[in-house]
Amino acid sequence: MSESLKLSYTVDGGDFVSAGKASEGVKRTLKSIGIDPAVIRRIAIAMYEGEINMVIHASGGTAEIEILEDKITIVLQDKGPGIEDIEKAMQEGFTTATAAIRELGFGAGMGLPNMKRYSDELKVESTVGVGTTVYLSFNV
Amino acid sequence: MKVSEVVKILNADVLCLTDTVSSTQVISACGADMMSDVLAFVKDQGLLLTGLINPQVVRTAEMMDIPCIAFCRGKIPERAVIQLAEEKGIILLSTKLRLYQACGVLYKAGLDADGEM
Ligand SMILES: Nc1ncnc2c1ncn2[C@@H]1O[C@H](COP(=O)(O)OP(=O)(O)O)[C@@H](O)[C@H]1O
Ligand SMILES: [Mg+2]
Numbered sequence: 001m002s003e004s005l006k007l008s009y010t011v012d013g014g015d016f017v018s019a020g021k022a023s024e025g026v027k028r029t030l031k032s033i034g035i036d037p038a039v040i041r042r043i044a045i046a047m048y049e050g051e052i053n054m055v056i057h058a059s060g061g062t063a064e065i066e067i068l069e070d071k072i073t074i075v076l077q078d079k080g081p082g083i084e085d086i087e088k089a090m091q092e093g094f095t096t097a098t099a100a101i102r103e104l105g106f107g108a109g110m111g112l113p114n115m116k117r118y119s120d121e122l123k124v125e126s127t128v129g130v131g132t133t134v135y136l137s138f139n140v
Numbered sequence: 141m142k143v144s145e146v147v148k149i150l151n152a153d154v155l156c157l158t159d160t161v162s163s164t165q166v167i168s169a170c171g172a173d174m175m176s177d178v179l180a181f182v183k184d185q186g187l188l189l190t191g192l193i194n195p196q197v198v199r200t201a202e203m204m205d206i207p208c209i210a211f212c213r214g215k216i217p218e219r220a221v222i223q224l225a226e227e228k229g230i231i232l233l234s235t236k237l238r239l240y241q242a243c244g245v246l247y248k249a250g251l252d253a254d255g256e257m
Pocket of ligand 1: 049111
C-alpha cells in the first residue's frame, strides 16, 4: 500500500503581493522530504505560474497537492471567468492580461506554455462563466 | 563570478545580506522585466537583472533558486520586499545603470547567459 501526503491551500484573489505563497509552501515541504532540487524547481515554477494565473485572471482559487511515491500531482481550481479557447491560451505569447498587469511583470503569455514545459503532464479544463481547473503532474 | 565582483562592476549598493556577497557565486545571468520570460529558462546560480521592484520579483527568484537580484536605474524596492528577500536568502543589489548597460558590462566581464536547462 502506498502512502500519500496531501497539502491544500486557498489562493487569495486580488492579492498580488502575497501571490506565490502556496507555491512557496509546497517548495518548502518538498525540500523537507528530500525531493531532488531540480524536480522541486520545476514543480515550484509550474505551480507558481498557475497560482499567478488564478490571481490575475480568476478571483483566486484552491490548490490541492498530492505527493505519491512516484509522482506529485497539483490541481488548481478556480471559479473565475473560464477560458474561451484553451488551444489559443496554450500558445506562447497569447494573453488577455491588461497593461496594468504587464507593468507588474506578468502577462507575457508564457504561463501555460511554461507549465507545460516543466510538468510531465498538463491538463486544462475550463468552462466560460464557471471556472478553470488545471491539472499538473510530475514524475519523481 | 562572485557577487562581490558584480557589486564592483555595477557600482551597486547592496540592499541586504551584505555579509554573503563574497561567498555567493553566480555563473549565469538573465535580464528581463517580464517574470514569465525569466521563468521560461532555468539557469543554475543565475543573476537576475530587472527594472521591476515588486514582491513577485523576489518570489520569481525564489522559485528559480536565483541567489541574487540587481535592480537597475537606481530603483530600490519597499522595505517589505527587502525583508522578504532577506528571509529567502536572496541578495538584493541596486545599480544606477540601465538594464541594457548593466547586462552589457557584466557580459563583457565574462558573465555569460549560459547554464540553461
Ligand atoms: N485560471 C484562469 N482563468 C481564466 N483565464 C485564464 C486562466 N489561466 C489562463 N487564462 C487565460 O489564458 C491566457 C494565457 O495564460 P498564460 O499562458 O498564463 O499567460 P498570461 O497569464 O501571461 O496571460 C491568459 O491571458 C488568460 O486569458
Ligand atoms: Mg499566466
